[in-house]
Amino acid sequence: MVSLKVLTKIALFGGIITVGTGAAVMERIQYRLRHEDHYKKSVTLLQNYQPATNYLGGPVGCGRLDLRTKGLNQISTCEAKLTIPVKGQKDNGTLYSKCSRNSIEENWEVDELVIEIDGIKRSWKFYDRSRLTSNNNTDDSLNDSTNNETKNDEQLLYIQG
Numbered sequence: 001m002v003s004l005k006v007l008t009k010i011a012l013f014g015g016i017i018t019v020g021t022g023a024a025v026m027e028r029i030q031y032r033l034r035h036e037d038h039y040k041k042s043v044t045l046l047q048n049y050q051p052a053t054n055y056l057g058g059p060v061g062c063g064r065l066d067l068r069t070k071g072l073n074q075i076s077t078c079e080a081k082l083t084i085p086v087k088g089q090k091d092n093g094t095l096y097s098k099c100s101r102n103s104i105e106e107n108w109e110v111d112e113l114v115i116e117i118d119g120i121k122r123s124w125k126f127y128d129r130s131r132l133t134s135n136n137n138t139d140d141s142l143n144d145s146t147n148n149e150t151k152n153d154e155q156l157l158y159i160q161g
Contacts, residue, residue, distance in 0.1 A: 030064055033073075037108040038080040038099035045113055046086065046095050049126050055117045056088025062095075063087060077104050091119040 033039055046052055047060050063085035066072050074081045084095040096114040101107060109129060116123035 026067065029067060033065055033075075033082075034062075036080075038075075038097065038110070039082060039084070041108065041110050042082065042084065042095060042097035042099065042113060045110060045127055046115065049115070052093070052115045052117070052126065053088070055091055055120065056086065056093060057090030058088060060086055060088045078102065080108065086115075091117055093117040 043062055053060055065082065065084060072083050078101050080097070080099040082095075082097040082099075084097060086093050086095050094116045096112075096116070097110065098112040099108045099110050101109060110127060111129045112125060113127035114123055114125045
């Protein structure tokens, strides 16, 4: 008969292996998501958007995607919706990204980006590909979820994705 001490060691090592494997799998998923075009293009557009960089404080970095909350990050073969935590030296925030492609053979295109800054409790859309393709104009208004005021120093920046 196996002693309780041996069974405890087996359970302990089994638990360590299970937790370690789970952590390694999650890290691999994070790595692969960060290297996908939809993620990289979204982050690059944010890093080139001066008003967000001013609020967050450069350089702007990205945190880990929340893969546990259902519906927060959704990726299919032709559509991706990401919620990317971002942080700078002054503040933190969240980048909401919507991307698409017509087929799996095509490259991802960023459709829409919204930045939310924690410290000032404001969010606004700063990139909208449909507006680029429809009229190729920039919009000088800052869409604020709590206050729709125009800011001269915070013009929306539309960059061809």
